[in-house]
Amino acid sequence: MSVERYNARAIEPKWQRTWDEAGVFRAVNDPARPKYYVLEMFPYPSGNIHIGHGRNYVMGDVVARYKRAKGFNVLHPMGWDAFGLPAENAAIERKIHPRSWTYENIDTMRAQLKLLGLSLDWDREIATCHPDYYAKQQELFVDFFANDLVYRKESDVNWDPVDHTVLANEQVIDGRGWRSGALVEKRKLSQWFFRITTFADELLCGLDTLERWPEKVRLMQRNWIGRSEGLTFSFDLEDEAGNLLDEKLTVYTTRHDTIFGASFCAVSPDHPLAVSREAANPDIAAFRKDFAALGTSEEAIERTEKRGIELGVYARHPFVEGLRLPVYAANFVLMTYGEGAIFGCPGHDQRDLDFARKYGLPVIPVVMPADGDATSFEIGDEAYIQKEGDSTVLINSRFLDGMSVPDAKDEIASRMEAAGQGRRTVNFRLRDWGISRQRYWGCPIPMIHCEACGVVPVPKDQLPVRLPDDASFDKPGNPLAHHPTWKHVDCPSCGKPAVRETDTMDTFVDSSWYFARFCSPRAEAPVDRTAVDYWLPVDQYIGGIEHAILHLLYARFFTRAMQACGHAGIAEPFEGLFTQGMIVHETYRDETGNWLFPEQVNHGEDGAVTVAETGAPVTVGPAEKMSKSKRNVVSPEEIVDTYGVDAARWFMLSDTPPERDSEWTQAGIEGAWRLVQRIWRLVGEAGELAAGESAPEQFAGAALDIRKAAHKALSKVGEDIERLRFNVAVAHIYELTNTIGSALQQAGKKPGPGVTAALREAVELLVRMSAPMVPHLAEECWKALGHDTLLASVEWPEVDPAMLVEDTVVLPVQVNGKKRDELTISRDAGTQEIEKAVLALEGVRKALGGAAPRRIIVVPQRIVNVVA
């Protein structure tokens, strides 16, 4: 039997051209057809992709091809998250304009992506740095402004001294800039903000509706939003001598039930009360200075002990006449949360307890377990904090004594509200989203500052505000601000000379609505309502877990904001979310510690790893995320040249569950390549064999077994793809190839009746169910099997349900939970019949040793357990 080797290098480009020419992946807005929108997070055009980048696109592609075959009108677009700092850095370092750098990278990466044979609608390609895109983004900004979703305020900002820009809180990691890694400084600047907190509650509640999101991501977002219910109330203040002051101290608390355990108050060192006492007391000034010097580094804060300084001011206890609480400035109170002030209840908050012990403040327990003894209950080194569901009782709390914690909270809140002293409040950890960036390569904020009229939006008919081409990048800071002419305009309102806003938008803005733009990528408006109403929400979104909070939260906010402005009819952009794992690879270093590329090392038979050229020993490091700096990358070109892209796709889907990191290995890609060859061979052999026979009326014996195996595999593979369990789908395909392989060998000698017809069907099904994963191979096989249609547009085969049910089942038979025998019996045998048959089995008789069974448990079509 001579079947020619499958030549991926020649065949793959052929089919890519054919698909392209036939336009099979072009998505047409067609409200009459059921739609399916698959989207992988679009890439930043950094220069090159490595094979590791391909995994999520391949996963998305499997879904896209499968859904297309299932009859859906599939939207599967691709674009570029093209604004951002690296382009500007390239401009500074290599004197290339950010635009040229970006578009060159896009060209390279597009070519690389095309190698992967993805079923993308390239007609809808967008780049966020293109004026057609950012013009619409500016329009959205103006609409948001009109709807009070954008505002400007002076605020402390995180200033990145290396990138010369402001960072959002979320972009500061451990006190360092997320990109530059530089220690972030505090500065005051006027900044543009999106009012994301307007939707704080909605963004939280919305999470409950996202059933096809990983629980983990929803939890992370929940924590990030950080909703808490509490009470905001004010203390009267007095001075040392007991004179009532004009100022009051407003605090936020979630533990107002512990008010009788309060023994001090604390404010942030940045709180006005602390600031106002600075001049009078040099110690306070020194304390504040120390605190500022501490910086924002989390590490520094962690290591610093909790300290405070008395302000010489006292808070009058709201319920205990004559009791006054000293007010401290304390380094653990955040100005940005709540009111920047707290009351301390050492008995029931660990931090407060540590503080109280340090400064010798009273510790009064006011809550104890319901079954405790109030006279002996004491607080030691640990504050008593009740857990959810614990039954508690208030003590030492006058009118609250005997109440539970929730009841006591209610009582205090009601009394405070009645007295006009406080109100129930809901607080969020979530802050408004600061989007101003002092950079060139971003979307200009379409606003104009006029001395007479204030801040005026650029009228829509004057959009876009284009980036000037002739910016210079040799000075630090913002090139737009430096530009000699760009920022000077006439005020659109009064016509007098005015100045453009020179800030550009955070690039997270660009990626917050691109999925909507894909629905109508060339529309005049930011989105065409008919198109977004048809396509959105995205049915399946695929991307890295690193975007679990920021990008996904921003996109959810943007969709709501667009809804508020009439640009969309929905609140949640992504109905299904899947976070895929990365591709990792071993690292290699030579004796001098230099990183080596995988192709520079040899793996010897004895397991020794050496430098290919010199034979010198190599230190093999653990598998890590592929990265240029560690050289543990594999290029798509190299793999496609050697094994073909189908082998690479197959390998990326095999073995490892898609949400986990997967290790790229030589053995793995070779195994995938063998499978490609194997399917090709099976198709060839089955083709030769099947020439003669026509299908019989009834299949039986070996032929029936083959049909059953094929239809079972088909059914499983469909389910597995639906559930994104690609590794399991792969295993089922292997299983079927094994079945077909063995059957072909048997048949080669003496095919039984119907076997060749069954084999022919099985091979066709094999090809069709593999098509989403190895589309080029499948297309070539489809043709070899004599079809003249394009498999890419052929519908998914129907499972024959009759092939999924067995007439007889093999039931494992246990005695006392241990498997002793098997019972082959008719599928619909009754319980009594089964029990009888089971007791006759030799394995059972032996295990029972003549004793009578006490009980027999029969789980229909599953298992039998005999209890002795």
Add this chain to the structure above:
RNA sequence: GCGGGCGUGGUGGAAUUGGUAGACACAAGGGACUUAAAAUCCCUCGGCUCUCAAGCUGUGCGGGUUCGAGUCCCGCCGCCCGCACCA
């Protein structure tokens, strides 16, 4: 510290969600074919006892629920991820 997840052969991992643990693949070993190699095909492959037959044991550790536990519950151990002075 808080929250979440995970722990299965030499390796990646399956297990219809409480019903035959180890599917499928990789690696390894043995064999067939071949002048030889490649390719392909066949066999073995958790551990222990053992000539076979068979038996015992086994899903991080210890307990529990159940006719039956990788799966559920309690307590440990280990690893990973997220958040972190949030009042």
